[in-house]
């Protein structure tokens with residue numbers, strides 16, 4: 001009766017999506033399940049796009065925990081209704097596609113997955129723009145052969161995703177956790193990518209509820225110099241001073257350390273702005289034009305800070321997708337917490 | 342559902358968007374990319390409004406109303422964001438206002454004025470972009486494009502997908518889609534949905550103005566069936582009003598020496614086409630189905646995509662080419678004018694007629710039959726530019742040598758109209774000599790009317806059981822292909838609704854508006870005493886003259902040739 005139980009188990013431990021948005025997994029699964037009651041066909045997408053620069057956790061799992069990841073997907077497949085799920089798309093970043101699709105196929109050859117394997121399809125993520133290609137609805141667009149740009153929500157993929165059918169899209173790590181939960185091995189952990197000015201770079205599995213400071217200490221990475229950090233992602237996250245590290249790390253689970261003295265601040269700001277400008281899909285004015293103007297402004301010797309702030313604020317107010325509204329989080333936390341005025 | 346907009350209580354229907362509700366209640370929310378015919382993409386972010394309880398602003402065009410929603414359309418937050426978005430769009434749109442045919446109805450300019458924008462804070466970022474020209478008909482000016490993708494959606498809807506957005510972010514650009522071997526058919530549907538005239542017709546109004554000033558030339562005008570029921574929209578008149586007689590007057594004021602009506606030419610097309618249909622029916626070896634060919638975009642489609650069907654196309658010329666022929670031959674002769682001095686300007690709802698006019702086989706004595714083609718929009722622009730108070734013009738008539746056509750001609754601009762006109766005449770022709778008095782009595786063919794994408798029917802033509810189909814919008818053609826051989830006669834119009842929804846028509850053109858233009862046309866038809874083309878005496882006089890002088894090949898028929906994609 002494992003089939004009936006999995007959703008309760010997921011709900012009990014309160015698993016949330018590990019892609020960045022942190023949406024409760026049980027709710028998402030139920031939404032798709034309910035939508036499938038009225039429909040004949042559904043899809044599953046395994047999101048291994050890992051578009052956030054610096055983050056490497058999904059790659060780590062595909063390499064080292066292949067069996068568990070596949071099993072997690074299989075559990076979703078059974079839960080949702082194996083007769084209705086038409087296809088399971090493994091949507092992988094090019095690097096992972098090359099390195100791990102063979103390995104995943106090996107696992108899929110297991111007898112248990114026989115019928116399931118026939119429905120699996122691999123999809124290699126386009127190189128540019130790479131960030132937006134991790135956004136759920138953009139993935140649907142890409143798999144369907146359309147432009148990599150997000151769709152308007154609602155409708156959400158759970159109701160109307162691939163070819164307008166109910167579609168479950170979860171991050172690789174989420175599926176991995178589901179597998180652990182099923183076996184009773186889940187300990188409330190998540191994967192953190194530690195990077196920047198740290199001694200021990202890499203992917204670490206630690207409790208999902210500990211603070212950033214604890215993460216640094218537990219991984220023996222707490223700096224002995226003046227520092228600040230970026231949490232969440234390398235371009236899409238929050239900048240925090242060393243005295244602000246009490247909250248857990250969210251988003252894609254990245255923790256990056258900066259040496260206060262050695263950081264070129266102008267370059268850093270430019271790196272973000274340039275990133276957003278090149279990654280903007282182009283669909284909305286606030287982001288396409290806004291990121292262009294911000295980057296343009298920041299490169300001027302003297303710039304209009306009021307205008308700069310207005311553009312940032314406008315992204316918060318009127319961008320179409322979360323790419324546009326995440327730039328303000330990064331830049332505002334930078335100006336509020338880090339930059340010495 | 343009950344909602345509040347700007348504190349005013351409003352009841353609305355479930356499923357409506359904020360924008361729809363606001364507009365239905367005369368509350369102004371500006372929009373640029375929204376178009377009722379296209380899927381909402383919500384890219385311009387100009388229609389943003391504040392919804393109580395939501396963090397972000399919402400785009401009114403894409404947000405469905407919910408019970409109890411409280412919406413603010415002009416709060417400080419809204420104005421701030423909206424203005425900045427407009428300002429940035431302005432900076433991605435090189436202003437070429439002086440020569441822009443959209444100048445008098447430009448949303449961007451209105452917004453700049455309404456929101457008191459400082460337009461010069463950002464530099465024009467697209468000034469070095471290219472202009473892509475599609476034959477001599479349509480163009481996309483990259484320096485003016487605001488990236489809304491409407492043109493791409495419209496072309497996709499046509500089933501052509503000639504356009505695509507290449508690249509992303511600030512570097513993206515609307516370009517020709519090189520991946521799908523598509524060919525532009527010049528229908529101009531892209532131009533009809535572009536909010537900023539970046540996708541537009543290749544204007545000829547300047548050449549026309551120059552010719553009008555040249556007193557060595559005799560510049561004559563003729564206007565197509567669909568123009569009369571839409572031009573009024575540009576001057577705040579109700580949809581579908583018949584402006585024929587005001588157009589005659591306006592053209593004379595502009596300095597055209599003679600004014601003709603393309604409806605006369607439509608009767609010639611019907612005559613030629615009906616004759617051909619009856620001939621084919623009486624010839625066992627004839628190719629079927631016969632299809633219409635008066636839509637140059639359909640012809641371009643057939644030439645590029647289905648060269649095997651070219652023998653199916655009727656050789657009858659399109660209405661304005663016919664009437665131009667009548668002008669340059671018959672009219673010139675009767676009035677002892679040197680045909681070479683005559684400049685024919687066609688005013689049409691169509692962009693592909695620009696391309697047609699330049700086709701090499703449509704020449705008379707070495708010169709094009711039609712010298713310039715203006716769209717309805719270009720014509721409205723010239724009138725406004727010359728400060729002509731169109732709405733209040735007096736009525737007048739066309740040059741007496743050619744009349745304004747039968748009722749059958751009036752419906753040419755509606756999908757199904759060409760078919761119906763041809764059937765009205767073909768029935769009479771086929772029934773000639775029949776003892777059955779009822780044989781040719783049928784006048785109206787309502788089964789081919791209306792805005793459905795594909796219309797099919799069977800009709801009895803003097804004992805021949807005819808299966809007919811009407812393709813309303815080129816996007817519906819491929820659907821017909823597998824069963825093509827079942828039919829005898831097919832009408833294809835590239836634009837949804839037929840020419841009344843042409844690429845050169847006033848904007849916006851939506852289904853609601855198409856319907857009213859359509860009703861306007863059928864009203865003209867039912868009000869006419871002569872409703873069959875072959876009963877138009879002036880036309881048959883001309884027709885007989887052509888035949889007597891053995892000018893049929895020179896004046897009535899045309900040919901087609903396969904094109905590479």
Ligand code: SF4
Nearest residue numbers: 496525526528529531
């Ligand atoms: S003219 Fe017609 S076919 Fe050509 S690009 Fe525009 S919409 Fe497409």
Ligand code: SF4
Nearest residue numbers: 486487489490492535
């Ligand atoms: S050409 Fe016009 S319709 Fe096409 S994307 Fe640009 S602004 Fe939009």
Ligand code: SF4
Nearest residue numbers: 636638691836840843
């Ligand atoms: S349907 Fe009419 S307006 Fe449209 S391309 Fe054909 S002839 Fe022109």
Ligand code: FES
Nearest residue numbers: 372383385386402
């Ligand atoms: S009109 Fe709503 S976003 Fe453009």
